[in-house]
Amino acid sequence: MNNRVAIIGGGAAGFFAAISCKMHAPNARVVLYEKSVKLLAKVKVSGGGRCNATNGCQGIPTFAAHYPRGEKHLKKAFSQFNASDTIEWFESRGVQLKEEADGRVFPVTDDSQTIVDCLLNEARKLRIDIQLSAAVQAIQKEENAFKLRFKEGTEQFDRVIVATGGSPKPEGFGWLESLGHQVESPVPSLFTFNMPGQSITQLMGVSVPAAVVKIQGTRLMEKGPLLITHWGMSGPAILKTSAWGARLLHEMNYKFIAHINWLGLSEKELREMLRQIQTDHPKKKIKNQMPLGLTQRLWEHFLTTLGIDEDKPWAELSKKSLNRLVEKLGNDQYPVNGKTTFKEEFVTAGGVKLGEVNFNTMESRVVEGLFFAGEVLDIDGITGGFNFQAAWTTGYIAGKHCLA
Template sequence: MPQNIAVIGGGAAGFFAAFSCKVHLPDASVTIFEKTGKLLSKVKVSGGGRCNVTHACFNNNDLVKFYPRGGKQLKKVFGQFTTTDTVAWFEERGVELKAEADNRMFPTTDSSQTIIDCFLRETDKLGIQVVLNANVNSIQPKGSGFDLQIGEKIQHFDKVIVASGGSPKAQGFDWLKDLGHEIITPVPSLFTFNMPKEPIKNLMGLSVPNATVRVQGTKLQQSGPLLITHWGMSGPAILKTSAWGARVLADLGYNFKIQVNWLGAMNEEELRTWFVNSLQSIGKRKIRNKNPLDLPNRLWDFFLEKVEVDGEGIWAEIGKKNLNRLINLLLNDTYEVKGKTTFKEEFVTSGGVVLADVDFNTMESRKCSGLFFAGEVIDVDGVTGGFNFQAAWSTGFVAGKS
């Protein structure tokens, strides 16, 4: 008899798991249950509405390094479906992807709707059923399958794939805990830093191409573009720091200090030498007018005011004391963080079903035979750049195939 398969969750991982099910088991009946009235909501808003589908990292040994949690386990999954397969899968369905300078990959249309339309076409083509506003309240093993309580109804399925995504609270995983799974308490990952007392917020919208951010009192340090926002700081340097430090920063109550090297990897000796060499050619220029480091002008003015250097003075007369203060600020600028801001629809968590409870060769539960997992419901998350979607495609593919 054809198998009756339920996929819980109408997001990226859920759809990809359903596609894989139907391709590998054409006679199976596959139904996606989505608890809300919206499908693929993270796909819709990802990448500012462009959908950061994956990342142009085509070596699995390198790819797994972008996952603060679960990288080692994902290597088994990427061995079955990786970034190369993702690009091919979309192109086979008429969706061409492009890689940008930072290796993030988007549809050439720059529209997430292109991905959503592709998925909906594939759903129709494969005969997958989709049920909206269908909250699965419980899963009960019954015989060789499962009884799912969906609203007021109980429906029986032979196999179940859980792709319900992350939850901001541990209680959101109680229904899986009831099946014997250990749950890692979820905390936010990929969030921006709030700086309510820092005047740099007045420069919102400015960015630098490569800064290094270090959290004082920890080993956390990341580099990349940094964006100043109306609440504090964001951009890849901040988001990567929040991902790798998700649990550390939660333990700190999101109250900590960061040091920013606005020049990326440059150290004091290099910067001091650079200044000495540059002063010969810019000595007669006004300090405010000649910004030798190609930083945004408003940011440069902010720095001069912060270290109390007269921008109307000339470089030749800056003096040793002022130069030392400027060098120290450029390399060790300090800011106080009090709180975080998460992206509502793009909310990413660290936590979920403990990795040891999942066989990553198949994505089947080690605690409940016939139950499979895909996506962020497990304790796997990546940094910004398309890595969380790649984990969704890959785990979904393997769960459906298995």
Template structure:
């Protein structure tokens, strides 16, 4: 009798786990079950259809620092299979990756279909049996044979010697009930990677304008993040906001997504150096109109809007600018306050923090500490990264570790 491995979930982690296991132990029967009719759905839509495979960060320690949840556990895991191994894995299978200026890595084809095709081809080549439209509603154990019994959505059952759960994150806590029945504690799911809604946004007419470097800080919290910032018709987006939303996911959820954000448009300046620079400009260009001559490489429309917030008359020159307006301009540049009321999912990003508590998982093998032979990989775990290819990297890593362990423990 061949040993049977069943992988639940046809996403990145599921495919990687199934392929790794089948390649490492060709005698095993590996079956992959996907409850929907679509395989690798998230791979296909991610990165605007280009698939942000991983990030150009090849040291395990620095790579792990990009995960608001799971960093400590992933550091060791990345030593076994990190971003460098991911690049090598795909290149050895005919898919070359390229690095963009911000460190994100994509296939040179700029098409996520390339990644999906590679995974499908490797799965078939390794002998993985793929079944779509088949979900799993419960997992129990056959006390006689010590095998797992999987109850399927079509009413039938299938037995397995080992099971890998890769069902992804679920925004609803009830989505984890079938795993709770196994005794696995669940960290409650809350959204991560979202943009800020600001109904009374003073800059709403500037939608589409971005700055390459801004710092967003949350009033009353130690939370802050620096990076590109985009003004939208509903509020603010861009990496600075998205990454901040990941680090503050649970805090923002507890605050019902109602808080004050402070935007620093020129984070390279301190208040002292900013005042010195403004004073110097005033001395050199006393007759220039304040609102129509932007400083600090800020877009003209943004500078004009910040001048308006500082209550600076449209025709006043630097020589005649009152101190109180200078003070208000300093505030607008370094600490522009906006009241956030709600969130919006960012494009195709739909990351949820929460899931299987990592304390009950052996992170070297991804095996359950409660049920030997049961494994987890991907977003079903309480692991999530900031935007930039990090969530796929944790899927490849945990899928690889689980696949390797299952193959060697048969």
């Protein structure tokens, strides 16, 4: 009976593929191989240790639009298993989830271990065989079976689901290329901007709620919260920019000028706001009456940088100084030189070419019986739970159809 399935990769996509396979084919022998000694490592550290499991964004086309790579193919996949299904799946297994104001969905415990435990318990209940420190060195197709080679020997399976995640180097996909698959060269996605030598980094920890980030010489532009760090800038506005610009910024060797509109307002709106402050608070010291959305530290930093006397009353602010404030708030410029991985959440753009995979089943169009799930594919989403949803969805579909 052809019911032996190997899952390669013990992350979110691999676990969901193994669980889905066993749910849809209870008599199957499902073995999950993880090359390290840790299971679900990325799930554990994601969302600052809270696990941003998915996003509450409504509607498949709208949801799919959050993927710089994979949007068209995921529309098809989400018709089988989407964010609502993910929420229902976890909650039916005792994991209550909550949606925050920005759409991100977390367990109510605010602890990623809740998600990890749920997946481990489900795998245990379904009697999925989990092998740690089991790195697959090669896959060989022999007639209707696959031979997996390990350091200690070989194992034979009828179906294989590859859920190994992204790789920082093209060589990491060599074993898949040897099977005949083409791979889009991997480059980093979801990274923060390094700004060495910039005084703004002295304000690490300061954030604004609705900045607009533009990259000089490109069409890249994203809006959202922005966080100043000790090395440069982070936060959703930066991370979204890095995701949509992953390949372009790589080509620029991560050296470019970032334009920051700190309040996300037009030049006209900024000018009117500052004039209104002058009218409403003429006698107040400039440092003591700042535009809404800015912290005291950031406002005073701007005044110092521009050489504006912060102890002057607003009534005495010159037209020239007002113009400079408008420029600073609406078109502040910072040279970026390098990037930093966002926390431990390593995400790549690149992987198995999407045209070589049938997204109705996640089966390879090149090798019959070979399936894919997760970030090993050339799929990546912006921050906010979208990468995990792609993992749950593709894992579920691969597991459902691998023995169908």
